[in-house]
Amino acid sequence: MKNATEEVLNKLLVQLFNDILHIEEKALKDTGFSNLSITEIHTIEAIGTEGNRTMGEIAHDLRITVGTLTTAINRLIKKGYAERKRIEEDRRVVLVNLTEKGREVFDTHSVFHKEMIDGILENFQGEDLKILTKTLSKASRFFEKKYQSL
Known part of the structure; x- marks a missing residue:
């Protein structure tokens, strides 16, 4: 059986993940882009506004296959x-851009995302903000290593 700390951490991580996802879904429904899924929004985010990203770059960022x-x-x-x-020099390379829409x-x-971060910053200042940032950075590095090992 898990100890109390493990149970609390598990509950917090799952709840944070689900809460952010549900808040994002709700915010999406309140925009004019309700025909998009959260996955499609994240794909748009990975394509970015700089343009000319390759399929491989985008797939890597999203941690999915090119297929x-x-x-x-x-x-x-x-x-x-x-x-x-496709670029003329190498027709195998596919570049993706966002349209105006x-x-x-x-x-x-x-x-x-800015409103979400602003809300967090309202609740954490000084040393608390440093601790939160350091802790989330460590958690992020752990999950990045976990992903790389798969």
């Missing part, structure tokens, strides 16, 4: 949020 990404990009293209092009989604989602 899975291809399906997601096809849906975003069909909905008018992204576009794909895709950039609007990106910007709207960025506002959501």
Whole structure:
């Protein structure tokens, strides 16, 4: 059986993950982009506004296969949020960009993230903020190593 600390940490991590996901879904429904899933929003976020990202780069950032990404990009293209092009020098390389509509989604989602961070910053200052940042950084490194080992 788990000890009390393990149970609390497990509950907190699961609750944080679920809460953020549900808040994101609710915020999405309140925008004009309700025809997008959270996964599609995150794909748009990974494509970014700089443009000309390769399928491999985007798939790496999302931690999915290029095949899975291809399906997601096809849906975003069909909905008018992204576009794909091949470069003339090497037709095997596929670049992905957001359309104007895709950039609007990106910007709207960025506002959501800024509001979330601003809310956290209202509740943590000084030493508490340093401890939170250090702790989340350690947790992030742990999960990154875990992902790399898979």
